[in-house]
Amino acid sequence: MRDDSTQSLREYVEIRYLRPAECRFERGRGGFLSLELDTGEKYERVNLHRAFPLSDCDSYISVRDSESKEIGIIESLREFDEATRRLITEELDRRYFAPVITSIRSIEEEFGYSYWDVMTNAGPRRFTVRRGHGSLLQIGDARVLVVDVDGNRFEIEDYTKLQSRHSRLVESLL
Amino acid sequence: MKLIYDLPEPLAQEVECRLAGEPILFCVPSDVSLDGRFVAGFVVLSRTRLVVTDEVNVVRDMSIASGSEYRATSLVHNGVLEARVDGEPTILARYSVSHAARYALIAKALSQLAEGQEPRVFSTPEDDTCPRCGRSYPEGSTVCPACLNKLAVLKRLFEIARPYWPLLALAVVLLWAITGIHLVVPVIYRVLIDGYLKPGRHEPKTILLLVTAIGALNLCAAGISVVRNRLMVTTGGRLARDLRAMVFGKIQMLSLAYLDRRKTGDLMNRVSGDTERVQHFIESQSTMAVNQALVLIGVAVILFMSDWRLAFLVIFPTPIVLAAVRLMQEWIRLVFRRQWRLHDAVNSLLQDILSGIRIVKAFGQEDREVARFRKASRQLATVTAGNEKTWNTLFPAMGFILGLGNFLVLYYGGGLVLREEMQVGELFQFSQYAGMLYGPLRWMSFIPRWFAEAMTSAERVFEVVDEEPDIKDREHPVHHRIAGRVTFEDVTFGYRSHEPVLENVSLEVEPGEMIGIVGHSGAGKSTLINLVMRLYDVDEGRILIDGIDIRDISQKDLRSQIGVVLQETFLFSGTVLENIRYAKPEASVDDVIRAAKIANAHDFIMRFTDGYDTLVGERGQRLSGGERQRIAIARALLHDPRILILDEATSSVDTETEQQIQEALARLVKNRTTFAIAHRLSTLRNADRIMVIDKGRLAELGTHESLLKARGIYYNLVMKQRQTSRLRAVEG
Numbered sequence: 001m002r003d004d005s006t007q008s009l010r011e012y013v014e015i016r017y018l019r020p021a022e023c024r025f026e027r028g029r030g031g032f033l034s035l036e037l038d039t040g041e042k043y044e045r046v047n048l049h050r051a052f053p054l055s056d057c058d059s060y061i062s063v064r065d066s067e068s069k070e071i072g073i074i075e076s077l078r079e080f081d082e083a084t085r086r087l088i089t090e091e092l093d094r095r096y097f098a099p100v101i102t103s104i105r106s107i108e109e110e111f112g113y114s115y116w117d118v119m120t121n122a123g124p125r126r127f128t129v130r131r132g133h134g135s136l137l138q139i140g141d142a143r144v145l146v147v148d149v150d151g152n153r154f155e156i157e158d159y160t161k162l163q164s165r166h167s168r169l170v171e172s173l174l
Numbered sequence: 175m176k177l178i179y180d181l182p183e184p185l186a187q188e189v190e191c192r193l194a195g196e197p198i199l200f201c202v203p204s205d206v207s208l209d210g211r212f213v214a215g216f217v218v219l220s221r222t223r224l225v226v227t228d229e230v231n232v233v234r235d236m237s238i239a240s241g242s243e244y245r246a247t248s249l250v251h252n253g254v255l256e257a258r259v260d261g262e263p264t265i266l267a268r269y270s271v272s273h274a275a276r277y278a279l280i281a282k283a284l285s286q287l288a289e290g291q292e293p294r295v296f297s298t299p300e301d302d303t304c305p306r307c308g309r310s311y312p313e314g315s316t317v318c319p320a321c322l323n324k325l326a327v328l329k330r331l332f333e334i335a336r337p338y339w340p341l342l343a344l345a346v347v348l349l350w351a352i353t354g355i356h357l358v359v360p361v362i363y364r365v366l367i368d369g370y371l372k373p374g375r376h377e378p379k380t381i382l383l384l385v386t387a388i389g390a391l392n393l394c395a396a397g398i399s400v401v402r403n404r405l406m407v408t409t410g411g412r413l414a415r416d417l418r419a420m421v422f423g424k425i426q427m428l429s430l431a432y433l434d435r436r437k438t439g440d441l442m443n444r445v446s447g448d449t450e451r452v453q454h455f456i457e458s459q460s461t462m463a464v465n466q467a468l469v470l471i472g473v474a475v476i477l478f479m480s481d482w483r484l485a486f487l488v489i490f491p492t493p494i495v496l497a498a499v500r501l502m503q504e505w506i507r508l509v510f511r512r513q514w515r516l517h518d519a520v521n522s523l524l525q526d527i528l529s530g531i532r533i534v535k536a537f538g539q540e541d542r543e544v545a546r547f548r549k550a551s552r553q554l555a556t557v558t559a560g561n562e563k564t565w566n567t568l569f570p571a572m573g574f575i576l577g578l579g580n581f582l583v584l585y586y587g588g589g590l591v592l593r594e595e596m597q598v599g600e601l602f603q604f605s606q607y608a609g610m611l612y613g614p615l616r617w618m619s620f621i622p623r624w625f626a627e628a629m630t631s632a633e634r635v636f637e638v639v640d641e642e643p644d645i646k647d648r649e650h651p652v653h654h655r656i657a658g659r660v661t662f663e664d665v666t667f668g669y670r671s672h673e674p675v676l677e678n679v680s681l682e683v684e685p686g687e688m689i690g691i692v693g694h695s696g697a698g699k700s701t702l703i704n705l706v707m708r709l710y711d712v713d714e715g716r717i718l719i720d721g722i723d724i725r726d727i728s729q730k731d732l733r734s735q736i737g738v739v740l741q742e743t744f745l746f747s748g749t750v751l752e753n754i755r756y757a758k759p760e761a762s763v764d765d766v767i768r769a770a771k772i773a774n775a776h777d778f779i780m781r782f783t784d785g786y787d788t789l790v791g792e793r794g795q796r797l798s799g800g801e802r803q804r805i806a807i808a809r810a811l812l813h814d815p816r817i818l819i820l821d822e823a824t825s826s827v828d829t830e831t832e833q834q835i836q837e838a839l840a841r842l843v844k845n846r847t848t849f850a851i852a853h854r855l856s857t858l859r860n861a862d863r864i865m866v867i868d869k870g871r872l873a874e875l876g877t878h879e880s881l882l883k884a885r886g887i888y889y890n891l892v893m894k895q896r897q898t899s900r901l902r903a904v905e906g
Contacts, residue, residue, distance in 0.1 A: 030256075030264030031208065045263050053250070093210050097252035097270070110320070113309070123212035128309075150272035153251045172511045 016072040033091045100155045136173045177297035196220035204267040244284035246277035324629040341409045348402040355395040360606035368599030410457030417449040429645040430709040448631035455628035466614035516554045651728035656735045656816035658685030658847035665715035677870045688848040690861035697867045737815030743802035747791035757813035773808035774834040800831035820850040
């Protein structure tokens with residue numbers, strides 16, 4: 001039964017998977033990633049989009065041209081050699097910016113806002129979080145995204161591992 | 175938006191060097207480094223140079239002219255400033271979302287500078303953080319709760335309550351009376367116990383008298399309390415009503431621009447929530463506060479005068495007790511918030527599953543949904559049970575702690591009585607007064623927060639009341655009977671003045687002419703009609719109606735002579751009759767039916783069980799898109815406006831309904847100056863002329879045939895439409 005349905009899906013559309021053998025990624029002088037394919041297609045600048053930015057960072061990465069049309073999909077980064085993997089990961093890191101909070105210096109609450117002073121894997125940062133809906137998103141059992149008043153996001157890998165006062169606060173904001 | 179930041183010292187010098195004396199035009203933070211770390215870097219623009227720095231060094235220094243295609247690109251939770259430099263697409267700087275809007279402007283300025291133009295981008299002071307303390311303003315408000323001059327607000331509030339002062343004063347006096355009685359009763363007890371409840375004394379009459387006195391006084395106090403409460407409720411209610419009317423009335427008068435900036439929920443809160451809080455404050459909290467303060471002072475004095483040693487014993491543990499109580503309350507707040515959220519989550523889940531029950535069943539996922547619900551439910555149960563358990567332990571414990579004072583008094587006081595240094599009656603009186611101490615103390619600890627909250631609410635109410643509507647009538651507005659000639663003279667407008675949505679639009683429309691408006695989404699079509707309706711005022715240029723500037727005409731006259739049939743047909747909660755009559759409540763039923771017939775709505779209305787009395791809107795009958803459109807057309811017909819605004823609905827309806835709507839529309843637009851944002855070819859073919867708006871400018875203007883011949887934007891749009899409608903025609 002399952003095979004049948006997958007079969008009929010395959011009839012309609014074929015996903016173009018980009019395999020290491022057929023493509024070459026390079027970083028241009030300006031800092032953007034370029035792609036050249038075996039077929040001769042050349043793209044001065046490609047944008048990479050993760051299909052599963054929250055649940056699976058290294059698989060199913062859509063490679064798109066500058067008009068946002070999909071060129072193909074990288075099924076898994078592991079297929080590629082070390083150097084290319086690094087190039088692609090760097091490019092992805094540029095697009096997706098969600099620093100992970102490594103430690104909390106202080107959180108103060110006042111008048112419907114909480115003022116956070118934290119250390120992240122991208123350096124220290126201070127930000128303001130609104131009390132109410134949408135400020136803290138739970139994406140896993142203890143994985144939380146904190147969204148500040150401007151829209152910046154910060155990830156807490158496991159909020160239960162924080163100081164009890166802070167983890168209680170996080171819980172109350174969820 | 176602030177676009178000129180100060181550079182810290184060592185950087186400032188370095189940058190000045192690089193700019194070779196040119197003044198800094200813009201300087202914005204670049205707070206993310208190219209390799210993804212938080213840095214305190216900057217992007218600095220002078221007239222000819224662009225300098226990017228991190229905390230200490232200059233990372234890039236280039237001439238603006240050497241780059242082209244400057245753009246601020248939004249990525250995921252950050253952004254990059256990019257350009258084509260020496261032929262290559264290049265990343266110039268990176269920033270967090272906090273500065274995304276700034277870089278959009280910077281990129282614009284760069285494009286303008288690169289072409290040698292004067293940048294039309296301006297730096298304005300920040301408007302979402304308080305200039306005094308730097309805290310973010312609460313959403314939609316410009317009231318900083320920390321810096322608010324609460325006393326000023328209080329004064330203003332009491333000014334507003336002026337008509338109610340006598341009543342409020344009376345309420346306070348009554349409260350004092352009640353308190354007075356409560357303070358006197360222990361004395362009577364003492365007299366009773368010490369004077370007459372001793373073995374050997376036998377004066378039943380006096381005892382009875384005294385007991386009756388106590389009973390009578392308590393009854394009195396209760397009675398006065400009832401009267402006072404009634405009084406407060408009435409006064410408070412009237413005051414709140416005044417406030418609500420003020421706010422709501424003002425909201426109605428304010429321009430669409432102001433209302434757009436606020437969320438509906440926020441405004442609703444101000445009309446109901448904030449006024450309620452203010453009402454509560456005036457009604458109970460303020461008068462109680464004064465009273466409790468007096469009681470506290472009075473009781474303390476009495477206690478110390480009776481026996482300073484015992485008094486000290488009573489006062490001594492109070493701060494500790496209060497602290498313990500406060501901590502407990504904080505804890506309760508935290509855990510119950512969690513419980514409440516879980517409860518909320520379970521409810522949402524339930525609602526989700528039940529509303530989607532058709533899908534659940536269609537895909538056979540019942541078991542999975544049951545499991546999901548069970549899991550959430552169990553979580554809630556666990557947390558609730560835990561909370562209840564702890565509460566049931568702590569509450570009695572708290573009671574005990576509060577009673578500690580009494581215990582001390584009894585022990586030491588008892589000793590005093592036994593040593594005959596004090597009478598039993600005195601001790602009893604003392605412990606009664608001691609009991610009166612905790613109430614006011616606890617009350618007083620809440621006052622600061624309540625006061626702050628109430629004043630903030632009051633200020634939010636005043637914020638709306640004080641707002642000047644930015645679309646106002648002139649001193650002496652013209653009253654004009656519109657003939658229908660509409661002229662756009664070089665009109666430029668943007669919802670945010672530095673981002674024009676319409677630029678240099680000029681157009682003259684004859685009375686009775688129908689102008690079709692087409693263009694890609696976001697091109698500016700809806701904005702154009704918003705301007706004709708004078709929901710916004712133009713930034714540059716003029717709009718004239720029959721030669722008179724639209725701003726000179728009284729808004730009331732204008733609105734009464736302009737009618738709309740919009741995409742979103744909004745029907746108020748009411749009957750069909752009420753909705754059709756909305757613009758003209760005094761219209762006769764005869765006219766309403768006529769309008770409905772012309773709009774091809776009469777037949778389907780009559781097919782409803784309740785006919786024209788059918789309730790529609792939020793809580794009423796659900797109408798289909800086509801039905802709503804036709805009721806809207808009937809509404810507009812009844813209104814009989816001189817200028818008609820039509821924003822065609824794109825929703826697909828069946829062919830027969832489509833025909834009906836088309837017919838109704840054709841009748842509606844006859845002899846009326848009409849601006850129609852059209853999607854259907856049929857509507858466009860009826861138009862006298864068609865204007866094409868592209869990226870905010872008037873790109874093409876002419877008749878249907880002439881534009882087709884020109885093979886421009888209009889031609890392409892029509893060709894695409896023809897293809898899709900051919901497909902649709904086949905599918906029926």
